[in-house]
Amino acid sequence: MRAFRVYAIKQGTVIDHIPEGKGVEIIELLSLRKWKKVVTLGMGFTSRKLGAKDIVKIEEKELNQDEANKIALIAPTATINIIRNFKLVRKTQVKVPRVIEGIVKCANPACITNHDHVRTRFYLEKAKPLLVLCHYCERYFDESALTLL
Amino acid sequence: MPQKATVGFKNRDIISIHDFSKDEIQHILKVAKVYKDRPHPGLLKGTILASLFFEPSTRTRFSFESAMERLGGSVISLADAKSSSSSKGESLSDSIRIVEKYCDVIVMRHPLEGAARLAAEISKNPVINGGDGANQHPTQTFLDLFSIQETQKKLSGLHVALVGDLKYGRTTHSLAYALALFGAKLYFVAPQSLQMPDHIMRNLKKIKAKYSFHTHPDQLMSKLDIFYATRIQRERFPDPLEYEKVEGIYVITNKLLKKVKKNFRILHPLPRVNEINYEVDDTPYAYYFEQANNGLYVRQALLALIMGKAS
Numbered sequence: 001m002r003a004f005r006v007y008a009i010k011q012g013t014v015i016d017h018i019p020e021g022k023g024v025e026i027i028e029l030l031s032l033r034k035w036k037k038v039v040t041l042g043m044g045f046t047s048r049k050l051g052a053k054d055i056v057k058i059e060e061k062e063l064n065q066d067e068a069n070k071i072a073l074i075a076p077t078a079t080i081n082i083i084r085n086f087k088l089v090r091k092t093q094v095k096v097p098r099v100i101e102g103i104v105k106c107a108n109p110a111c112i113t114n115h116d117h118v119r120t121r122f123y124l125e126k127a128k129p130l131l132v133l134c135h136y137c138e139r140y141f142d143e144s145a146l147t148l149l
Numbered sequence: 150m151p152q153k154a155t156v157g158f159k160n161r162d163i164i165s166i167h168d169f170s171k172d173e174i175q176h177i178l179k180v181a182k183v184y185k186d187r188p189h190p191g192l193l194k195g196t197i198l199a200s201l202f203f204e205p206s207t208r209t210r211f212s213f214e215s216a217m218e219r220l221g222g223s224v225i226s227l228a229d230a231k232s233s234s235s236s237k238g239e240s241l242s243d244s245i246r247i248v249e250k251y252c253d254v255i256v257m258r259h260p261l262e263g264a265a266r267l268a269a270e271i272s273k274n275p276v277i278n279g280g281d282g283a284n285q286h287p288t289q290t291f292l293d294l295f296s297i298q299e300t301q302k303k304l305s306g307l308h309v310a311l312v313g314d315l316k317y318g319r320t321t322h323s324l325a326y327a328l329a330l331f332g333a334k335l336y337f338v339a340p341q342s343l344q345m346p347d348h349i350m351r352n353l354k355k356i357k358a359k360y361s362f363h364t365h366p367d368q369l370m371s372k373l374d375i376f377y378a379t380r381i382q383r384e385r386f387p388d389p390l391e392y393e394k395v396e397g398i399y400v401i402t403n404k405l406l407k408k409v410k411k412n413f414r415i416l417h418p419l420p421r422v423n424e425i426n427y428e429v430d431d432t433p434y435a436y437y438f439e440q441a442n443n444g445l446y447v448r449q450a451l452l453a454l455i456m457g458k459a460s
């Protein structure tokens with residue numbers, strides 16, 4: 001049954017262990033609506049680690065490290081599985097980049113980045129639990145304060 | 150945080166106290182002393198400072214403009230945000246691109262946090278932050294440190310009380326950080342609702358600052374080298390009764406000063422309202438007016454350093 005629900009793909013990437021509800025955000029984050037090939041979103045799978053999880057499968061696209069790192073901001077538990085010819089060739093944990101540019105919005109309403117045309121930039125202060133420092137207003141933010149641009 | 154490629158201080162932006170090491174801070178204070186001891190009237194002849202105050206602050210603006218004039222440079226000034234391009238909807242980035250062509254160095258005050266950092270990234274000329282919202286006001290920190298060093302003959306290992314509104318008072322945030330770099334013991338004296346905010350405490354813990362929290366200054370007075378007073382604004386209290394309860398606690402009177410050490414000094418970023426009783430002005434402990442005056446020398450030092458005219 002399981003094999004039927006989570007069908008295998010021939011080439012591409014399977015993003016597993018996404019916290020429940022974050023699958024849609026990952027599709028937005030990686031602009032996968034524009035991807036010409038098949039993208040599958042599975043929601044609410046049972047997971048021993050997370051309770052419930054989402055899975056995203058992207059056919060014929062291998063995520064690079066930069067793309068994988070972006071995912072870490074909204075789904076720090078995600079794992080990236082690269083599939084070639086139905087075989088798992090590489091499995092990696094996502095890792096928050098040291099410098100996070102143009103991905104998330106600064107939660108400080110008085111920050112210049114919310115008023116002027118400027119790319120946001122944050123520095124990774126701590127990975128677990130996530131804590132970042134805004135390059136501009138010098139405030140710290142945790143995961144709950146971060147929203148995608 | 151990354152800076153423009155520079156050798157020493159030439160062409161360097163002055164944005165946040167966090168951009169400076171202990172050695173660099175000490176160097177700035179040393180140069181400031183040179184200008185306090187002896188005027189250098191022709192040093193920046195032919196150099197133009199653009200003074201952009203997107204938010205009014207007469208004191209800071211006068212201090213910068215006077216510092217430039219005293220070094221023989223000249224000033225072009227945007228004193229009133231209401232008449233400026235920004236109120237017509239021009240972005241800060243665009244304003245800076247225009248203004249930088251007319252000058253060699255920019256000082257700016259802006260209500261938004263990070264505005265000076267952004268301006269510095271856009272401008273080819275160095276930018277000095279004259280205050281960006283609740284974030285940073287580095288030249289105030291340098292003049293505070295200069296005054297502390299001047300009165301104590303050293304910066305390391307001092308006992309310093311920061312008193313009043315520590316939540317919204319940005320001057321105490323940067324000063325606490327800088328003093329902690331020099332190994333000070335800090336006493337945070339404030340009503341509980343106005344104590345040091347979390348993000349500032351995080352910065353202080355990162356550099357292993359020594360500190361303690363207090364609601365009353367009385368018991369500390371005999372230990373202190375510096376009492377740094379700030380204004381508590383009535384508007385910060387949702388309940389006026391709450392304000393009236395704390396109002397008297399943080400007022401310095403001669404009575405409070407009975408047990409202080411000889412080297413004890415009172416500083417205040419000014420303007421004061423009633424935090425320091427006027428009777429205190431005549432004691433040897435009052436140093437706030439000299440402190441404000443020191444802004445002139447610290448700003449001269451920074452201007453000369455970033456223009457490459459001091460080493």
Ligand SMILES: [Zn+2]
Pocket residue numbers: 106107108111112113134135136137138139263
């Ligand atoms: Zn920010």
